[in-house]
Amino acid sequence: MTYCLAIKIDEGLVFCSDSRTNAGADQVSTYSKMHRFSVEGDRQLVILSAGNLATSQAVVSQIERDMQADTDFHFGKAEYLEDVADYIGQLSLEQQKKFLDDDSPKAGYKPGASFIVGGQIKGSPVELFMVYPQGNHIRTSEQHPFLQIGETKYGKPILDRIIRNDTSHEVAMRCALVSTDSTMRSNATVGPPIEVMFYKADSLDETAIYHRYEESDPYWLTLRKSWDDEIRKAFNMLPPLEDPVPRD
Amino acid sequence: MTYCLAIKIDEGLVFCSDSRTNAGADQVSTYSKMHRFSVEGDRQLVILSAGNLATSQAVVSQIERDMQADTDFHFGKAEYLEDVADYIGQLSLEQQKKFLDDDSPKAGYKPGASFIVGGQIKGSPVELFMVYPQGNHIRTSEQHPFLQIGETKYGKPILDRIIRNDTSHEVAMRCALVSTDSTMRSNATVGPPIEVMFYKADSLDETAIYHRYEESDPYWLTLRKSWDDEIRKAFNMLPPLEDPVPRD
Numbered sequence: 308m309t310y311c312l313a314i315k316i317d318e319g320l321v322f323c324s325d326s327r328t329n330a331g332a333d334q335v336s337t338y339s340k341m342h343r344f345s346v347e348g349d350r351q352l353v354i355l356s357a358g359n360l361a362t363s364q365a366v367v368s369q370i371e372r373d374m375q376a377d378t379d380f381h382f383g384k385a386e387y388l389e390d391v392a393d394y395i396g397q398l399s400l401e402q403q404k405k406f407l408d409d410d411s412p413k414a415g416y417k418p419g420a421s422f423i424v425g426g427q428i429k430g431s432p433v434e435l436f437m438v439y440p441q442g443n444h445i446r447t448s449e450q451h452p453f454l455q456i457g458e459t460k461y462g463k464p465i466l467d468r469i470i471r472n473d474t475s476h477e478v479a480m481r482c483a484l485v486s487t488d489s490t491m492r493s494n495a496t497v498g499p500p501i502e503v504m505f506y507k508a509d510s511l512d513e514t515a516i517y518h519r520y521e522e523s524d525p526y527w528l529t530l531r532k533s534w535d536d537e538i539r540k541a542f543n544m545l546p547p548l549e550d551p552v553p554r555d
Numbered sequence: 556m557t558y559c560l561a562i563k564i565d566e567g568l569v570f571c572s573d574s575r576t577n578a579g580a581d582q583v584s585t586y587s588k589m590h591r592f593s594v595e596g597d598r599q600l601v602i603l604s605a606g607n608l609a610t611s612q613a614v615v616s617q618i619e620r621d622m623q624a625d626t627d628f629h630f631g632k633a634e635y636l637e638d639v640a641d642y643i644g645q646l647s648l649e650q651q652k653k654f655l656d657d658d659s660p661k662a663g664y665k666p667g668a669s670f671i672v673g674g675q676i677k678g679s680p681v682e683l684f685m686v687y688p689q690g691n692h693i694r695t696s697e698q699h700p701f702l703q704i705g706e707t708k709y710g711k712p713i714l715d716r717i718i719r720n721d722t723s724h725e726v727a728m729r730c731a732l733v734s735t736d737s738t739m740r741s742n743a744t745v746g747p748p749i750e751v752m753f754y755k756a757d758s759l760d761e762t763a764i765y766h767r768y769e770e771s772d773p774y775w776l777t778l779r780k781s782w783d784d785e786i787r788k789a790f791n792m793l794p795p796l797e798d799p800v801p802r803d
Contacts (some may be wrong), residue, residue: 394591460709464709469787480778481790481793492712493708518797530794532795535729539716546778547725548766
């Protein structure tokens with residue numbers, strides 16, 4: 308399983324992802340799910356991926372190959388980031404179809420993959436999309452400034468409470484980490500290292516704030532411990548239930 | 556959608572359920588999902604239900620009818636609560652199969668229902684089971700003292716953090732309400748009134764602590780507001796991320 312999320316704030320974009328992949332409980336591996344493409348001073352792209360690892364790796368690889376081969380359309384040529392989201396959806400569908408001809412064995416084969424695609428092309432604002440396994444996509448709105456893929460539910464409540472458009476990048480990154488911690492506690496197939504980065508709007512270059520936390524990282528351990536302590540304290544501050552009302 | 560949960564603590568059993576059902580967004584209704592069966596001084600049973608409303612209503616109705624008709628097996632005769640869980644699984648399967656013959660239209664028809672079944676039969680300890688739509692069931696363990704059905708993920712993290720075997724019934728009830736609040740915030744089809752009750756181990760009678768909170772209930776409103784405030788405070792107490800490390 309996987310948990311990736313991205314947040315669009317006034318300051319820019321925050322991305323966060325875990326690094327655990329598994330194909331059955333006996334085949335657990337570590338792969339970065341955060342992929343970055345840069346044309347210095349002109350455009351920046353970050354892709355987070357969830358779902359079938361073969362599909363998502365093939366898509367990321369094809370984006371690179373298309374840039375190198377200077378094909379008719381590639382990330383370096385795109386006028387709009389929305390077209391890049393469309394293109395990634397198409398690459399994903401092509402990869403999924405490759406192994407779906409009638410003759411191939413496909414018991415339990417689930418080739419689908421989801422992507423979060425965010426970045427900026429010079430002259431346009433920062434944008435953030437989610438590309439579905441079906442190839443289509445949605446974008447963030449002012450009312451809904453974050454997107455999640457993979458194991459999304461455990462970590463959503465804290466995002467709903469904290470994230471606003473004017474949230475600072477530090478708070479947004481911290482909230483993304485807390486959201487990931489909640490997910491890891493409830494789903495053992497989401498795990499470290501955890502990567503979190505911030506792309507500053509209009510910077511258009513590769514200098515980003517980036518952290519990678521191994522399981523034993525002192526900050527990560529402190530953050531998890533503090534959150535657990537603070538949640539308990541918060542819970543203990545709640546008003547107790549009123550006097551019992553006997554039923555009938 | 557639905558959210559129901561039950562917690563087995565040393566003191567007894569806590570049950571909590573929302574009351575919203577929907578069949579499409581334009582058909583939203585309110586039904587209690589907490590059903591109670593009592594043979595004063597001898598046995599107590601609480602059933603929480605999620606899934607197809609026709610199936611779960613039919614199951615609850617059949618349990619009553621079997622008791623009235625004094626059939627070969629019914630709740631009042633059961634020797635073990637586990638047999639009651641089995642019986643509910645069988646009733647559920649029978650109901651689901653009723654409308655699944657080959658001639659009936661069944662586009663999008665999902666007859667499955669899940670049940671949480673808890674209580675006590677004189678001479679045995681309190682027990683808590685979850686009955687799957689397939690008819691089989693699992694029980695709680697010391698390490699995993701709670702069970703959830705319906706929209707389970709949003710509300711799980713707080714249960715993981717707070718609930719232990721020696722948690723008091725007041726704390727367990729409050730935690731169940733907080734868990735339900737988190738679920739309601741993230742899923743609009745889970746909604747009030749919220750029912751929460753506590754069955755005291757070995758009491759074997761109907762006197763239970765029971766609360767029913769309408770959306771405008773003062774305690775419910777205070778609890779929700781306090782939790783939102785306290786979570787934000789807790790979040791603000793977390794250590795900020797260290798100095799940024801530029802990514803090469």
